Amino acid sequence: MPSRLYADPARVLTRSGIDDRICMHTPDGARTWRDFLVAVESWRLAILESGARRVAVFSPNLFEMASGVYGAWAAGALVVFPANTSEAMVRLLAEGAADALIGQFETSGGLPVLAPAATDTPCRMEIDDQLPCELYTSGSTGIPAGIPKVIRKLFYEVENIDKGQYGRAGELPEETVVISSVSAQHIYGLLFYMLWPLAAARPAWGERLANPEAVVSIASRFSKVVWISSPALLKRLPDYLDWQSTSGRICRIFTxxxxxxxxxxxxxxxxxxxxxxxxxxxxEAGGIACRCRVPDESGNVPDEPWSPLPLMTVKTLEGLLWVKSPQLETDGWMQTGDRAEMLPDGRFRHYGRADRVAKIAEKRVSLTGIETLLVNTGLVAKARAFQLADAKASLAVVAVPAEKGCAELLQHGKKSLVDTLKTALLTSFERVCLPRYWRFVQALPEDHMGKTTLDVLTPLFDARVPQWVLQEKTGDAARGLLLVSANAPFFKGHFDGFPILPGLAQTQWLIEIACRTFGIDPMRFSGIRNLKFSRPVRPGETLLVEYTRQGEDAVAFTVRGPALEQTASGKLIFEGEPA
Structure with a gap:
């Protein structure tokens, strides 16, 4: 059931009788719909005065972002949605993707950064919904990639969200506020966080809530909220927050x-x-399907298939998912690159992305095949293979060791585990195609949208970064493996002929890991008590680290070597109020 005040996104500015209603809540107070319409007009006038025809809009402030986008559309300009404000992205904008900027950019690349014109007149124009726009993603190679769209295609999706609520039909109370942990620069955030609330005349919270603490704080202020979140954030919600204060208030979560x-x-x-x-x-495709998995009375979560959205027709060919919809830029069928299996009732099961291939030593190597073989050894729970951005485009693997793999690491070290895994890969791949670099972690890293990208994988290969595999965490106790890289720069000159890990480097790693494990602000660290080093740590060793949190102000630790002999112990002290 659509919202009572819903208007087609092209006619959002023409809606009457709501000027005094709240459009957005911000830390500085509420902004009305008249405030929004005046801001749109100020950007429209600024764009017309500048003569810009391609305007890039980027801002963490939703009010500035939304008014800038609608101001550009009202001026008949093409809107560019940058993925970020990185040097590579701004360089691409300056090379022709845009001729003016609106919002908050660290550097302009020589492009003019527009300022809103002075006006007190609201903009009440209908938008030309055949205007093109461009959305940029970070790209699978780390190079920003542009995706052209016609804004009518985006508007189809917004209508679909409001009518069907993506599997949760039923009108939301008018006072419902939309909050988001996802940036409006991302297609998902753009649709759910910016365009949908504007079309439904539903107030939104004007800043992205990047952490669970902010979500609980803001959600508890309103009687009803819809939360737009990422899988990455949902998977790490801490249970120590006052979730009771949000009871009955969060009436939808989309991810x-x-x-x-x-x-x-x-x-x-x-x-x-x-x-x-x-x-x-x-x-590229927009929303394809949805599902909502509700645990049963025993807490078991059913493996629900995916239901195509109302505007979406799906089929599979040779195991790949194909889609057809008016929201696509093509009128025909489009291959998605996802592996799927159709079910008799029209739903489907999703099996992840299709095979990924890299070229190593002039040979085509299936990255998916490498990952599958590694998991099949029983030594690895998850793996991600990719090419580093070095001169040789070297093949690297980041893996989460299974229980057997952890035992191998502790008893025989990283080299032994890697050699065993390489032997398994040799059954299907030539030696020249094997991964050269390996990192073992407690979980595959994810960006704020829950995706394991090159940007989050590559930093793991900095030898200064501790390689930590959490094995168990129960209440205030945690234990895991610390893998000491043989290439860590700390060994250089310490000492020639018999390198050992400096105590300062070891304690710095222990502090970083403790803060990450228990969610402690590193800025609260104030010192170490009872520090004792019992034996030297050599390159390539795997250490067993046991932590015990002692109230809010201390974390005791014990470090043991490969033969479980004590290596170090002490107590980390933290001062100041917990964040």
Whole structure:
């Protein structure tokens, strides 16, 4: 059931009788719809005065972002949605993707940064919904990639969201506020966080809530909220927050951009009292399907298939998912690159992305095949293979060791585990194609949208970064493996002929890991008590580290070597109020 005040996004500015209604809530107070319409007009006039025809809009402030976008559309300009404000992105904009900027950019690349014109007149124009726009993603290679769209295609999706609520039909109370942990620069955030609230005349919170603490704080202020989240954030919700203060207030959670497992679904349901609506889609195709997995009375989460959205027709050919919809830029069928299996009732099961291939030593190597073989050894729970951006485009693997793999690491070290895994790969790949670099972690890293990208994988290969595999965490106790890289720069000159890890480097790693494990602000660290080093740490060793949190102000630790002999111990002290 659509919202009572819903208007087609092209006619949002022409809606009458709501000037005094709240359009957005901000830390500085509420902004009315008249405030928004005046801001749109100020940007429209500024763009017309500048003569710009391609305007890039980027701002963490939703009011500035939305008014800038609608101001550009009202001026008949093409809007560019940058993925970020990195040097590579701004360089691309300056090379012709845009001729003016609106919002908050660290550098302009020589492009003019527009300022709003002075006016007190609201803009009440209808938008030309055949205007083109461009959305940029970070790209699978790390190079920003542009996706052309016609804004009418975006508007189809907004209508679909409001009518069907993506599997959770039923009108939301008018006072419902939309909050988001996802940036409006991302296609998912653009649709759910910016365009939908404007079309439904539903107030939104004007800043992205990047952490769970902010979500709980803001959600508890309003009687009803819809939360737009990422899988990455949902999977790490801490249970020590006052979720009771949000009880009955969070009436929808939408999540998209990456997978969330059954454990994550149950965790969210326990804390927030509601299961998220998962949305499957892409920047190119938009929303494709949805599902909502609700734990049963025993806490088990069913493996629900995906239901195509109302405007979406799907089929599979040779195991790949194809889609057809008026929201696509093509009128025909489009291959998605996802592996899927159709079910008799029209729903489908999703099996992840199709095979990824890299070229190593002039040979085509299946990255998906490498990952599958590694997991099949039983030594690895998850793996991601990719090429580093070095001169040789070297093949690298980041892996989460299984229980057997952890035992191998502790008893025989990283080299032994890597050699065993390489032997398994040699059954299907030539030696020249094997990964050269390996990192073992407690979980595959994810960006804010829950995707494991090159940007989050590459920093793991900095030898100064501790390689930590958390094995167990129960209450105030945690234990895991610390892998000491043989290439760590700390060994240089310490000492020639018999390198050992300096105590300062070892304690710095222990501090970083403790803060990450227990969610402690590193700025609170004030010192170490009872520090004792019992034996030297050599290159390539695997250490067993045991932590015990002692109240809010201390974390005791014990470090043991490969033969479980004590290596170091002490107590980390933290001062100041917990964040």
């Amino acid at each position: 998209a951009g990456g997978p969330i497992d059954a454990t994550g679904i149950a965790h969210v349901n326990t804390l927030a009292g509601i299961s998220p609506v998962e949305v499957l889609g892409s920047s």
